[in-house]
Each structure stands twice: as structure tokens, then as C-alpha cells.
Amino acid sequence: MPICRFPLTAAALALSFASAAQADEGMWTFDAFPAAQMRKDYGWAPDTTWLDRTRAAAVRLTGGCSASFVSPQGLILTNHHCVVECAQDNSTDQKDYLKDGFVPARREEELKCPGQQAEVVTAISDVTGRVKAAIGALSGEALVKARNGVIAQIEQEGCTDAKTTQCEVVTLFGGGQYKLYTFRKYSDVRLAWAPQFQAAFFGGDPDNFNYPRYALDAAFLRAYENGKPVKVASFLKWNPRAPQVGEATFVVGNPGSTQRLFTSDQIAFQREVSLPITITTLSELRGRMISAMDESAQQKREGADGLFGIENSLKVYIGRQKALNDPDFIKSLADVEADIKAKTLGKQGVGDPWSDVGRAVKAYRDIYLPWRYITPSGTLMGYAKTLVQGAAEREKPDGERLPGFSQSNLALTEKTLLDAAPVYPWLEQIELAWSLSKAREYLGADDPDTKLMLGKEAPEALAERLVGGTTLADPVARKALWDGGSTAIAASTDPLIIYARGLDARERALKKLVDERYAGPLAAAGAKLADARFAAYGDKVYPDATFSLRISYGTVQGWTERGQQVEPVTTMGGAFDRATGAAPYDLASGFVASAVKIDKAAPFDFVTTNDIIGGNSGSPVIDRAGSVIGAAFDGNIHSIGGNYGYQADVNRTVVVSAAAIQQALEVIYPAPGLVKELKGK
Structure with a gap:
């Protein structure tokens, strides 16, 4: 998708953030x-x-x-x-x-x-009661674990033929509903x-x-x-x-x-934190890509798809930032939130989930940067992370695994990991070095996470060493590590596997913090926010x-x-x-x-x-x-x-x-x- 020609003016962005859906509005299930x-x-x-x-x-x-x-x-x-x-x-x-x-x-x-x-939906069933019963009065990380555990169980029960079917519990209304989607997959x-x-x-x-x-x-x-x-x-x-x-x-x-269902605190986080960082850093990656692609016709061909995706994403994020910096636009959002609050705030069963979201977002601001940067970018880095995490997760009971490694998702994870596809070392080095340099820039050179990721090496030198020494571009090498499990991962001398092993414990610790302080509280608040919307507007919401x-x-x-x-x-x-x-x-x-x-x-x-x-x-x-x-x-x-x-x-x-x-x-x-x-x- 190509460039934004027209500016997003206040008039153009006076969107009908409909309390209940209006004509032609809605992405309906x-x-x-x-x-x-x-x-x-x-x-x-x-x-x-x-x-x-x-x-x-x-x-x-x-x-x-x-x-x-x-x-x-x-x-x-x-x-x-x-x-x-x-x-x-x-x-x-x-x-x-x-x-x-x-x-x-x-x-x-x-x-x-x-x-x-390719996946085709064959059935949709409501499992909200079962998921909410498993969550009960739990909060924080315990809530996330209980929710993920029962979801894995529901998905496994729903799809016993992993070759032709896939099951996915879809979270709707931020935790207000949970639906089991069954797919015929090809x-x-x-x-x-x-x-x-x-x-x-x-x-x-x-x-x-x-x-x-x-x-x-x-x-x-x-x-x-x-x-x-x-x-x-x-x-x-x-x-x-x-x-x-x-x-x-x-x-x-x-x-x-x-x-569209975000609270004002969630919108503020996007406007003040995540969007500015994303736009700034993606713009730099775009520049690095263009410079490298100009070096040869081969690199121009090999980088075309990646550059296309980066430029398209930049259009989206820049457009969103313009929207959220428009005071009239923000007022429109605030007016909708105020209307829902006026109809439901403090009423039995609803309480004040907006304040709960505000506290969760405030806590997330403190851990967002290390969580964002703890895993560097690149296809090869992604392979290494999947191999290291997968070896550990597959040894756990299904309900205790990280998302992506439950039995219902394992076949697709394995396919994505093991399918043969070209990997371009020059491109891998650019992505890895770029993400490491941005981590150092935003976290600071003296931050413990920066030191964990870089040691005493410069981002470019580390990227060159890891990409130049790894064998993970070869699907045969990846399969050997995947099939060998924890023993193979522990014994591997592949520099990228060693590097991913070194980051794994910190990533898991950060995930624990995110679940405890942000994801868990948001899930609990999301269910109450959904109840508030239904109470205010009935079923005319999506x-x-x-x-x-x-x-x-x-x-x-x-x-x-x-x-x-x-x-x-x-x-x-x-x-x-x-x-x-x-x-x-x-x-x-x-x-x-x-x-x-x-x-x-x-x-x-x-x-x-x-x-x-x-x-x-x-x-x-x-x-x-x-x-x-x-x-x-x-x-x-x-x-x-x-x-x-x-x-x-x-x-x-x-x-x-x-x-x-x-x-x-x-x-x-x-x-x-x-x-x-x-x-x-």
C-alpha cells in the first residue's frame, strides 16, 4: 500500500466514533x-x-x-x-x-x-463462560496463566486432528467474550x-x-x-x-x-510513547535499507519486499500519529468515553474499569522499553528464539506453555520455522544491527539490558559476527535443533543459539512483569468495559x-x-x-x-x-x-x-x-x- 497525499485535517478526522454502530460501520463477527x-x-x-x-x-x-x-x-x-x-x-x-x-x-x-x-472457519462457538470461570477472581500474572491454560485446553479438545484442523480461541471486547474458532487448514x-x-x-x-x-x-x-x-x-x-x-x-x-475500544489512557500511551518511537526507528531502518539496496541490483531485488512493508507501515503509523495529535479528534474520542461513563460508571458489576486501565498503562510505561527491545530483529534471530523457547516449552504440560507452543499452535509454529525460504545475510545484518543500536539508544549504554544484549561489542560488529557464524539459514540445521530439543539446544555452539540462550531468562522475566502489571489487569478491566458497553448500548456494538x-x-x-x-x-x-x-x-x-x-x-x-x-x-x-x-x-x-x-x-x-x-x-x-x-x- 502506497503514500498519504492528503493531510489528516481536523475536519477529515471528525470520525463518528459511534457509541453504537451507525450505517455501514462495523467489522461484524x-x-x-x-x-x-x-x-x-x-x-x-x-x-x-x-x-x-x-x-x-x-x-x-x-x-x-x-x-x-x-x-x-x-x-x-x-x-x-x-x-x-x-x-x-x-x-x-x-x-x-x-x-x-x-x-x-x-x-x-x-x-x-x-x-x-490457508485457513477456513468451519465453526464458531462461545466459550466465554468456561474461560471466565477459570479466571475467577484471579489477577495479574495468575490471571494470564489461568486464561492461557484453559484456552490451550479448549483448543486441544476442539482439534484432535492437527494435520487438517486448527482451533483458536479469539478474545473479543478486550476480554468481554471468548469464542472458539475451528478452522480447516491447508x-x-x-x-x-x-x-x-x-x-x-x-x-x-x-x-x-x-x-x-x-x-x-x-x-x-x-x-x-x-x-x-x-x-x-x-x-x-x-x-x-x-x-x-x-x-x-x-x-x-x-x-x-x-x-476503537481503547480508553483515553491507552490512546495517550500510543500518542506519547509507542507511535513516536516506532515512526522514528522505522524511518531509520528505511534509510539503511535504501542505502544498502543501492549497492547492487541483487540487493535491490532481495530487499524489495522488506522495504515495501516498511514504507507501508510508516504510512499507517504517521497517519495514526497525525490523528492522535489533532485536538478535535481527541475530543471526539473523549466525548464517547464520557458518554459511556455517564451511563455506567459505578453501577453494579461495572465499577471503574477506566481507572484500572489507567493504572495498568502507567505501570507499562516503566517496562515498555526493555520489553520492546529485549529480542532483536531479523528472520534468523526469530528462528533462534523459536528454537530456544520451543525446546523448553515442549517439555511442559500443554496448559503451561507460552503462546505459540501449545499443541493447537505447534504445527504452524513448526511449519514457519522449518519451511525452506531464502535468507539474505546482508539484510539480516542490517535488521539485527539496527534493532541493537536502537536498544542502546533508548535504554542507554549503561542499562543492564543493553549490556546483556551487547556485552562489549558494537551493534554492527555483533550483528556481523552472529549472522556470519550461524547455520540457521539452513532448514536442515534448524530441523536438527528442533528435533533434538533441549539437549541439542544446550549443546549447540551456533553463535546465534548461544546468544538467544543468553537472552531467554531476561525475556521470560520481563514477560512475567508485563503479565503481572499490564496484561492481567487489562484483561480484567476489559471484561468490565465490555459489560459497560453492552449495558449502555445493548448488542448494537461490534x-x-x-x-x-x-x-x-x-x-x-x-x-x-x-x-x-x-x-x-x-x-x-x-x-x-x-x-x-x-x-x-x-x-x-x-x-x-x-x-x-x-x-x-x-x-x-x-x-x-x-x-x-x-x-x-x-x-x-x-x-x-x-x-x-x-x-x-x-x-x-x-x-x-x-x-x-x-x-x-x-x-x-x-x-x-x-x-x-x-x-x-x-x-x-x-x-x-x-x-x-x-x-x-
């Missing part, structure tokens, strides 16, 4: 879809059969994206930026699938995506088609979080099982028609995270996003920006008009070569009023008939403020149309096999 409200707004709402069929076709990708099945042969529609890592992992200096695109002639040529897993996911990166990312950084857009941000994956494409019963009908202004649209996917399956409804509609109407639909010809020949507005070579064949009047991208956030990337955009007419890939500039609230008149979802994807499949990056498959032939 499937078991609580507001059918009555939609029927009131639109004169129609989907029934249970429609919802069940759609839910069964929705896919969650472990890379942090959403998707959907669009054929009975396991074909999955998602965004190009959701498969960039897969394309890059499979690329070489001789064959660059980001530069050239990927169009296999046969299914046998489809490329495996390391670490990727661990063999392959790239089936992708356009050139320049086609998907036309307009580059200047157009990110902007509109009009002319981006072909779409790709296809395929789920396999036992070496063959899976046969799925539920999939969305492919419908490459033009979107109609005013028609109802649904976005089904897994929005990653929102903070939980914050948690990368769990949600559905939103809206309509194809533009908006007014600075007194001018932004039309909702762009055309294929508009990309040619917008092109300048200079990056990032240079047309992809596939577009240039196919210029005379492309239907210039065909729709390209469009916008809707659907309420989404990061994590919804790749979500199918579905019409009333239940067919897919596009894939959500971005939001406009106002959607960044949507992290804290939603404003129907300017908040927009940006979608690549199925019509544009069809054009690409037929004439720009021809894939006749996929065209036939999508037609059901």
Missing part, C-alpha cells in the same frame, strides 16, 4: 451479523444460508492477509502484495517473478509458498498466477492510501493436499462485471487490529478487529474531497492517461505490450463504504447475489483514522475489480487455464 440494521438501511439483508455459504469460502492466510476460494479446484483469490514474499522466495537473479510476473503454463508449475497456510499453498509488481503497485509510494488508483493488486494461489489441488465444496462465483454505483457490497475477511473472520456491508460510492467529487470507479484507460513514463508512474511492460488489446473503458479500481482495516487485504468484495466482483487491497487516506473510528462520508475501501483481473487474465498476462476454470469449465 459472522455469528452476530446485524441483519435487522442492514435490512433497515438497505431494505434487504443476507439470510443464514447466504452467510454460511460465504463464510465457508472465506480464507485466512498466515502471512496476515485475507482471501477466498473462487473455484472447486482450490483456486484462491487474494492481493498481489499478499504473495510478494512467495514470489520473491521463489525468484533468483536469473528469474525475477516480481519484475516479470508469474504465469505458469500448467498447474504442475505452480510454486510452493514457504510458511504459508498447509500446502502454491502461487498460481501473479502480474508484474509494477502493474500491481502502479503509482508506487505516492499513490498509497490514495485514490483514484490504477493498481492491478491481485493474484491467485491454490491450496493443495497430498500433492493435489484440494476439492472445495464452497467457493464464490467469479463475476467480472462492472461495479454499479450505489449497489450493496460485502467485504469478508480478517481485519488485523483496531483500537468488537475491535483481531485478525479473526468478519463481515462488513456498504455500497459502491465516491466521496467529496476538498469540495470536489471523487468518482468511485476508474478505468483501464485511466492508467495510460496517468502514466508519465517515469517511476513510479511508468506502465508495466505487460500493459505497454498489450495496449491495443486492452478495453480502455473497462473498470479498473473502485471504492466502497465498507469498513475495513489492515488484514483485510485480499478480502473478496461480494455483491448481493453472493458473487465476487473484486478484491479489497487498500483504503483511502481517511481509512487510517479508521483505526480509532469510522466516518461514513469519507472512509473508503479501495478495490481492484474482477473486470480488471479478467482483462489481465485474458490479454495482458494470458492464463487461459485460469480463465476456463473461473468460468466453471
Whole structure:
């Protein structure tokens, strides 16, 4: 996702932080879809059969994206930026699938995506009573341990077949509800088609979080099982028609995270502490990356995906900081909090959870920096931490393990650790040295944690020694350590394993402090805050996003920006008009070569009023008939403020149309096999 062009003014950020959800607002769980409200707004709402069929076709990708099945042969529609890592992992200096695109002639040529897993929700059940009973009157670290223990037990009971199923207890309303989501998982996911990166990312950084857009941000994956494409019963009908202004649209996917239910103390912590540090340090990493990538064409290719992610994240964090520095915006948030307090504060069963949150946040300020920096960054460092922690955790009873190592999560943790994927030493050294230098900067050179992490070495020298000496880039070496457990970890002479062993005790001690002083109190207060919301507004509220399956409804509609109407639909010809020949507005070579064949009047991208956030990337955009007419890939500039609230008149979802994807499949990056498959032939 590219650059923020419009500033976040007070007027633009006067979001409707609705006490109860208003028209088109809400990322609703499937078991609580507001059918009555939609029927009131639109004169129609989907029934249970429609919802069940759609839910069964929705896919969650472990890379942090959403998707959907669009054929009975396991074909999955998602965004190009959701498969960039897969394309890059499979690329070489001789064959660059980001530069050239990927169009296999046969299914046998489809490329495996390391670490990727596709998951489909098959059931949702309420386990709130069981989790709250286990928590009881506990507090602090004891609360966290009891909660994690019963969650691990529920997940293990729910999924006895670790090969094909996965269970996840999702925390909603900050601890007000707990729902068990059961998934059918597919661990063999392959790239089936992708356009050139320049086609998907036309307009580059200047157009990110902007509109009009002319981006072909779409790709296809395929789920396999036992070496063959899976046969799925539920999939969305492919419908490459033009979107109609005013028609109802649904976005089904897994929005990653929102903070719409945060208290004023939590908002203040973001504004004063976490966002400024994140923006400052990420900006430095971006600079280091660009400098290193300029050294060679190879490093430019190898670093492209990482730089893309950093720049996109910076857009988000800068936008959030602007929002939270706007006094009118903050007043809007405070007014909502005041309204809830006026209706519920001090009443039986509610008490004063806002003060409880305030005390927890104050305590967190004292431990945030060491907790943030105790584990340095990098893929190799992540492998080392997983191996060291995993050896110890797998020896414990399931209910006592750290998250990620319980039986229900172990298969995915192992897959992520052991799947073969390229590792670039120069990039690893940059990330590791950067994170170590930031730890020293923010903690201070004399801080005990700084000394633990650096000893007497400089960040750059330590990073060079650890990355240069480790064998963890080799999946065979990782597997040997994983299979060997504690004995292998204790005996290892790998410098990165030795380093991770040295940090492990301190990280565990800090986690204990975080659980005792922050996570535990927040969980207890969150349950009371949820009770307050329900007491004030009934069931017309929805939980914050948690990368769990949600559905939103809206309509194809533009908006007014600075007194001018932004039309909702762009055309294929508009990309040619917008092109300048200079990056990032240079047309992809596939577009240039196919210029005379492309239907210039065909729709390209469009916008809707659907309420989404990061994590919804790749979500199918579905019409009333239940067919897919596009894939959500971005939001406009106002959607960044949507992290804290939603404003129907300017908040927009940006979608690549199925019509544009069809054009690409037929004439720009021809894939006749996929065209036939999508037609059901």
C-alpha cells in the first residue's frame, strides 16, 4: 500500500466514533451479523444460508492477509502484495517473478509458498463462560496463566486432528467474550498466477492510501493436499462485471487490529510513547535499507519486499500519529468515553474499569522499553528464539506453555520455522544491527539490558559476527535443533543459539512483569468495559478487529474531497492517461505490450463504504447475489483514522475489480487455464 497525499485535517478526522454502530460501520463477527440494521438501511439483508455459504469460502492466510476460494479446484483469490514474499522466495537473479510476473503454463508449475497456510472457519462457538470461570477472581500474572491454560485446553479438545484442523480461541471486547474458532487448514499453498509488481503497485509510494488508483493488486494461489489441488465444496462465483454505483457490497475477511475500544489512557500511551518511537526507528531502518539496496541490483531485488512493508507501515503509523495529535479528534474520542461513563460508571458489576486501565498503562510505561527491545530483529534471530523457547516449552504440560507452543499452535509454529525460504545475510545484518543500536539508544549504554544484549561489542560488529557464524539459514540445521530439543539446544555452539540462550531468562522475566502489571489487569478491566458497553448500548456494538473472520456491508460510492467529487470507479484507460513514463508512474511492460488489446473503458479500481482495516487485504468484495466482483487491497487516506473510528462520508475501501483481473487474465498476462476454470469449465 502506497503514500498519504492528503493531510489528516481536523475536519477529515471528525470520525463518528459511534457509541453504537451507525450505517455501514462495523467489522461484524459472522455469528452476530446485524441483519435487522442492514435490512433497515438497505431494505434487504443476507439470510443464514447466504452467510454460511460465504463464510465457508472465506480464507485466512498466515502471512496476515485475507482471501477466498473462487473455484472447486482450490483456486484462491487474494492481493498481489499478499504473495510478494512467495514470489520473491521463489525468484533468483536469473528469474525475477516480481519484475516479470508469474504465469505458469500448467498447474504442475505452480510454486510452493514457504510458511504459508490457508485457513477456513468451519465453526464458531462461545466459550466465554468456561474461560471466565477459570479466571475467577484471579489477577495479574495468575490471571494470564489461568486464561492461557484453559484456552490451550479448549483448543486441544476442539482439534484432535492437527494435520487438517486448527482451533483458536479469539478474545473479543478486550476480554468481554471468548469464542472458539475451528478452522480447516491447508498447509500446502502454491502461487498460481501473479502480474508484474509494477502493474500491481502502479503509482508506487505516492499513490498509497490514495485514490483514484490504477493498481492491478491481485493474484491467485491454490491450496493443495497430498500433492493435489484440494476439492472445495464452497467457493464464490467469479463475476467480472462492472461495479454499479450505489449497489450493496460485502467485504469478508480478517481485519488485523483496531483500537476503537481503547480508553483515553491507552490512546495517550500510543500518542506519547509507542507511535513516536516506532515512526522514528522505522524511518531509520528505511534509510539503511535504501542505502544498502543501492549497492547492487541483487540487493535491490532481495530487499524489495522488506522495504515495501516498511514504507507501508510508516504510512499507517504517521497517519495514526497525525490523528492522535489533532485536538478535535481527541475530543471526539473523549466525548464517547464520557458518554459511556455517564451511563455506567459505578453501577453494579461495572465499577471503574477506566481507572484500572489507567493504572495498568502507567505501570507499562516503566517496562515498555526493555520489553520492546529485549529480542532483536531479523528472520534468523526469530528462528533462534523459536528454537530456544520451543525446546523448553515442549517439555511442559500443554496448559503451561507460552503462546505459540501449545499443541493447537505447534504445527504452524513448526511449519514457519522449518519451511525452506531464502535468507539474505546482508539484510539480516542490517535488521539485527539496527534493532541493537536502537536498544542502546533508548535504554542507554549503561542499562543492564543493553549490556546483556551487547556485552562489549558494537551493534554492527555483533550483528556481523552472529549472522556470519550461524547455520540457521539452513532448514536442515534448524530441523536438527528442533528435533533434538533441549539437549541439542544446550549443546549447540551456533553463535546465534548461544546468544538467544543468553537472552531467554531476561525475556521470560520481563514477560512475567508485563503479565503481572499490564496484561492481567487489562484483561480484567476489559471484561468490565465490555459489560459497560453492552449495558449502555445493548448488542448494537461490534468488537475491535483481531485478525479473526468478519463481515462488513456498504455500497459502491465516491466521496467529496476538498469540495470536489471523487468518482468511485476508474478505468483501464485511466492508467495510460496517468502514466508519465517515469517511476513510479511508468506502465508495466505487460500493459505497454498489450495496449491495443486492452478495453480502455473497462473498470479498473473502485471504492466502497465498507469498513475495513489492515488484514483485510485480499478480502473478496461480494455483491448481493453472493458473487465476487473484486478484491479489497487498500483504503483511502481517511481509512487510517479508521483505526480509532469510522466516518461514513469519507472512509473508503479501495478495490481492484474482477473486470480488471479478467482483462489481465485474458490479454495482458494470458492464463487461459485460469480463465476456463473461473468460468466453471
